[in-house]
Amino acid sequence: MSETQVLKERDEMDPRYQWDLTPMYHDDAAWEADFATLDDQVQAMTAFAGTLKDAVSIGAYLDAGTDLSRKLSNLYCYASLRRSEDTRAEAGQSMYARITAKYVQAMAAISFAEPEILSLPEETLQEIVRDEQLADHKFTMENLLRQKPHTLSAPEEKLLATFGEALGAPSEIADNLQDADLVFDSVQDSAGNTVEVTGSNYIMLQMSPDRTLRENAFVSFYKGYRQHINTFASAYAGAVKGATAEAAVRHYESSRAMSMAGENIPGEVYDNLIAAVRKHMPAMYRYVALRKKILGLKELHYYDVYAPLVGEVKVRYTYAQAQQMVLEAVKPLGKDYCNLVRKAFAERWIDVYPNKGKSGGAYSSGTYDSNPYILTNFTGTLDSVSTIAHEMGHSMHTWHSNHHQPPQYADYTLFVAEVASTVNENLLIEQLLQKEQEPQMRLYLLNQYLENFKGTVYRQTMFAEFEKEAHGMAERGEALSPAALNGLYKCLVEEYFGPELVVDDEVQYEWARIPHFYRPFYVYKYATGYSTAVALSEAILKEGEPAVRRYREFLSMGGSAYPLDELRHAGVDLATPEPVEAALGKFERILEDAEKTFAKL
Numbered sequence: 001m002s003e004t005q006v007l008k009e010r011d012e013m014d015p016r017y018q019w020d021l022t023p024m025y026h027d028d029a030a031w032e033a034d035f036a037t038l039d040d041q042v043q044a045m046t047a048f049a050g051t052l053k054d055a056v057s058i059g060a061y062l063d064a065g066t067d068l069s070r071k072l073s074n075l076y077c078y079a080s081l082r083r084s085e086d087t088r089a090e091a092g093q094s095m096y097a098r099i100t101a102k103y104v105q106a107m108a109a110i111s112f113a114e115p116e117i118l119s120l121p122e123e124t125l126q127e128i129v130r131d132e133q134l135a136d137h138k139f140t141m142e143n144l145l146r147q148k149p150h151t152l153s154a155p156e157e158k159l160l161a162t163f164g165e166a167l168g169a170p171s172e173i174a175d176n177l178q179d180a181d182l183v184f185d186s187v188q189d190s191a192g193n194t195v196e197v198t199g200s201n202y203i204m205l206q207m208s209p210d211r212t213l214r215e216n217a218f219v220s221f222y223k224g225y226r227q228h229i230n231t232f233a234s235a236y237a238g239a240v241k242g243a244t245a246e247a248a249v250r251h252y253e254s255s256r257a258m259s260m261a262g263e264n265i266p267g268e269v270y271d272n273l274i275a276a277v278r279k280h281m282p283a284m285y286r287y288v289a290l291r292k293k294i295l296g297l298k299e300l301h302y303y304d305v306y307a308p309l310v311g312e313v314k315v316r317y318t319y320a321q322a323q324q325m326v327l328e329a330v331k332p333l334g335k336d337y338c339n340l341v342r343k344a345f346a347e348r349w350i351d352v353y354p355n356k357g358k359s360g361g362a363y364s365s366g367t368y369d370s371n372p373y374i375l376t377n378f379t380g381t382l383d384s385v386s387t388i389a390h391e392m393g394h395s396m397h398t399w400h401s402n403h404h405q406p407p408q409y410a411d412y413t414l415f416v417a418e419v420a421s422t423v424n425e426n427l428l429i430e431q432l433l434q435k436e437q438e439p440q441m442r443l444y445l446l447n448q449y450l451e452n453f454k455g456t457v458y459r460q461t462m463f464a465e466f467e468k469e470a471h472g473m474a475e476r477g478e479a480l481s482p483a484a485l486n487g488l489y490k491c492l493v494e495e496y497f498g499p500e501l502v503v504d505d506e507v508q509y510e511w512a513r514i515p516h517f518y519r520p521f522y523v524y525k526y527a528t529g530y531s532t533a534v535a536l537s538e539a540i541l542k543e544g545e546p547a548v549r550r551y552r553e554f555l556s557m558g559g560s561a562y563p564l565d566e567l568r569h570a571g572v573d574l575a576t577p578e579p580v581e582a583a584l585g586k587f588e589r590i591l592e593d594a595e596k597t598f599a600k601l
Helices: 028-036 038-046 055-085 090-109 113-118 122-130 132-146 154-162 169-181 202-206 211-227 229-249 255-261 267-279 281-295 319-329 335-346 382-404 419-435 439-475 482-497 505-513 524-543 545-555 563-570 578-599
Strands: 363-365 373-375
Touching: 028 038, 028 055, 028 090, 038 055, 038 090, 055 090, 055 113, 055 122, 055 132, 055 363, 055 373, 090 154, 113 132, 113 154, 122 132, 154 229, 169 229, 202 211, 211 229, 211 505, 229 255, 229 439, 229 482, 229 505, 255 267, 255 439, 267 281, 267 439, 267 524, 267 578, 281 439, 281 482, 281 578, 319 335, 319 382, 319 419, 335 382, 363 382, 373 382, 382 419, 382 545, 419 439, 419 524, 419 545, 439 482, 439 524, 439 578, 482 505, 524 545, 524 563, 524 578, 545 563
Parallel strands: none
Antiparallel strands: 363 373
């Protein structure tokens, strides 16, 4: 399919470029049959209540819980994938809504278990952890004991579980306001044409070479947010207060400590990240100055930060070419890795092209019992190729974890989730840069690299600072008013991007459009993950086999150890500032290359 063709209905598309979900469920009827058995399986789990007193009973419960988790995962994943195929279709919507509701019910039904286990005497718990009959769940039990001071009684845990949907209401309110109710004024471009502004096309408009269009879209977009800023502030304040209240109830010193405790990440990792990025802010100021110089502007405004630096790049790739580019990029990871990527391409793990109603964007999703599937909306751009490399990294991580770990340890944590994807992305751009000497195309590639750093390290760290301060304000009893949130955000933008950037008044409302803020203390993981990926990809290209071996072992660890320990195994210690410092050193070298390349134009 060419990107110039009109979107087709899904049943009109070539099935060779659609994912094959039959290894998970043969069809929707098979999913329905499995769904029908879910209540009985959840009910069987509740029969363990009051019996969890020794290694045998706890082991039986954990085995049953693993089986239930696998079933829930299969049912949820299939429904989610089917919904993504065509968001208008009733079948996928219905399956997704039903399994989501069942998941919440199941979590509430089994919420008795952890507090019941942790109510046992400390000496008994230590004996149970050491018992060989629980060897398959030893790390699970050790992790559970670590969280004992923050686990409530069984009735309290059940009460909190039943409030799951209610505590998610602020996020739903913000999502609905953005997706359904927020309307933006149409604008004119430099030729006088009327252009619609929407939440989905805004970033694309900000990447337009037409500065008049960028500015008008920017003003229109944030006018919409300004008109609803009180509602956004109330929704966000509700989310923050919900998190801080739960942290207090669970005896954590802060909502940040609670959010990081699940993965056993110390607060120093967060603080080291912010300190390292702030230390390297002059490099970002240099990049902003270079952007201003290349664009030939007297003033660089916020609506110029995504503008293309070298005009439109006309290069387009077929899907077959994209496959070869990805395979070439991952060659340093070894023959086995490349063969696995070929398998993904050949066995239809990927849903390639857009169709009417298909979910936008891209993701990787799978279960212990399925292939790790990839959704993309391939249009032939270099960004589309990079997206395939990125999502293939996720899928390779999932495949290695699933094939080297038992089901209870297969799921890796969110802290390491973006590492493999970004390693692949970096290997792709490094491979392209190695071959490209033509100044304009090379500058385009270097700018892509710099933008990745800007968006994933600098910008996400700025978001992390915003979250840290917003939650701190709530914990100190300060009001999260629109003025307070707007002022905090605008100040951070000024600090992170420096004196060469004109920070327009509209910028203060940008925080309201960041959905990740409703998942507290998540965004910093993008920055640490990217920094880790830079270190790993550099080591793979420089050291070769020893680094590749460590990396493949890391991919195979799943959730069998704490994420910092897994990354140490790969050769990266995020308990120190060094990986972030090294990554930002790489940013400075790329920036220097871009400055020299621009001088040749």
